[in-house]
Amino acid sequence: MNNNQSNSNQKGKQLRDFGAAFSDKGFRDFIIRFLSTLIILTLIYEAYLWFTEQQRELDWVTYKVSELSHALATALGVANCEFSCFMDGCRIGVEGRMINVIEGCNGLMLALVYASYIVGSGGVNTSSLVQVIVGIIVVQFFNVLRIGMLVVLQDIGGDAYFYFVKYIFNALIYLSILFLWILKPYVDKALNRQQ
Amino acid sequence: MNKYISTSLLIFITVFSFGQQRMPMQPDPMLNNWFANKPVPIMPMTDTPPPPPDVPLDGGLIALIAAGGAMGYKKYKDKNVE
Numbered sequence: 001m002n003n004n005q006s007n008s009n010q011k012g013k014q015l016r017d018f019g020a021a022f023s024d025k026g027f028r029d030f031i032i033r034f035l036s037t038l039i040i041l042t043l044i045y046e047a048y049l050w051f052t053e054q055q056r057e058l059d060w061v062t063y064k065v066s067e068l069s070h071a072l073a074t075a076l077g078v079a080n081c082e083f084s085c086f087m088d089g090c091r092i093g094v095e096g097r098m099i100n101v102i103e104g105c106n107g108l109m110l111a112l113v114y115a116s117y118i119v120g121s122g123g124v125n126t127s128s129l130v131q132v133i134v135g136i137i138v139v140q141f142f143n144v145l146r147i148g149m150l151v152v153l154q155d156i157g158g159d160a161y162f163y164f165v166k167y168i169f170n171a172l173i174y175l176s177i178l179f180l181w182i183l184k185p186y187v188d189k190a191l192n193r194q195q
Numbered sequence: 196m197n198k199y200i201s202t203s204l205l206i207f208i209t210v211f212s213f214g215q216q217r218m219p220m221q222p223d224p225m226l227n228n229w230f231a232n233k234p235v236p237i238m239p240m241t242d243t244p245p246p247p248p249d250v251p252l253d254g255g256l257i258a259l260i261a262a263g264g265a266m267g268y269k270k271y272k273d274k275n276v277e
Contacts, residue, residue: 027271034263091247098247109253117263121270143252150250165250174255181266 034120041112049103058085062106065144066090069101072148078155093151107143107173111136114177121184127191135180142173 022028052059063085070083070092082098084091089102115132122128146169153161 024271024275026274027267030267030271031264034267038260089249093247100247100249102249102251104251104253105249107252109256110259113256113259113263117266120263121267146252147250165248170252170255173252174259177259178262178266181263 030120033123034116037119038113038116041116042109045108045112053087056087058087058089059103059106061108062089062101062103065106065140065147066092066101068144069147069151072144073151073155076148076152078152081151081155092147094155097154097157099147099150099154101147105143105147107139110173110177111139114139114180117181118184122188127188130191131180131184131187135177138176138180139173142169142176146173 022031049059066083066085066089070081070090073092074081078094080094082091082093082095089100089105091098091100093099114135118128118131118135122131149169150161150165153164
């Protein structure tokens with residue numbers, strides 16, 4: 001009984017803290033900047049996707065990610081690795097064991113969330129710009145590595161492909177973004193020291 | 196006499212019941228003719244393989260946004276403690 005009461009008191013305190021945090025100007029500004037940047041970037045990206053759809057073309061990011069993943073899979077030793085792109089995505093792999101890289105696989109939405117946090121946290125300045133560029137490169141590097149490895153695993157066969165596609169690679173990319181967010185104050189300090 | 200009648204009835208019923216079981220297997224002659232049969236369209240054999248699997252990445256976007264908000268909240272809290 002006492003435990004339940006203390007738990008509910010703790011939850012109430014956390015909610016009050018969160019409410020108090022919103023009344024603080026710094027946190028409120030962060031949330032507003034974070035969400036508004038995310039909404040603006042998403043709208044621009046959606047507009048670009050709509051434009052490419054009207055042109056009956058595949059978007060450039062998905063194409064480039066697929067092309068690099070194909071090159072990586074070939075370099076990793078997948079023989080007869082084929083690569084063909086359509087309006088809805090690209091197919092990579094050996095005939096009969098291909099994977100489909102669609103717009104949701106290109107990792108750009110993750111990069112946009114990452115960039116929104118950086119802008120929300122630090123505002124628009126040189127340090128944020130450098131971190132956004134480096135972050136997008138890191139996310140896309142892991143994404144190309146993920147798709148290239150998936151092509152290899154699909155070629156090898158077995159259950160490993162399922163676990164890698166479902167858990168391991170996704171966790172790796174999400175953790176890399178969290179790690180970059182944790183590093184942000186240190187990167188800020190280092191960049192400000194140089195300036 | 197009753198014995199013959201009952202045996203004949205039993206045989207009749209048995210044969211009738213077998214006949215009843217066999218009936219649905221055979222098409223009705225009234226419907227099985229050139230006029231009654233409707234043409235069945237010839238469908239091409241579809242042996243196209245299923246499309247390759249997608250490898251989506253944006254399944255945890257909401258969680259990532261929430262994590263961003265939580266990190267911002269933690270940063271605010273740490274600043275207030277200092």
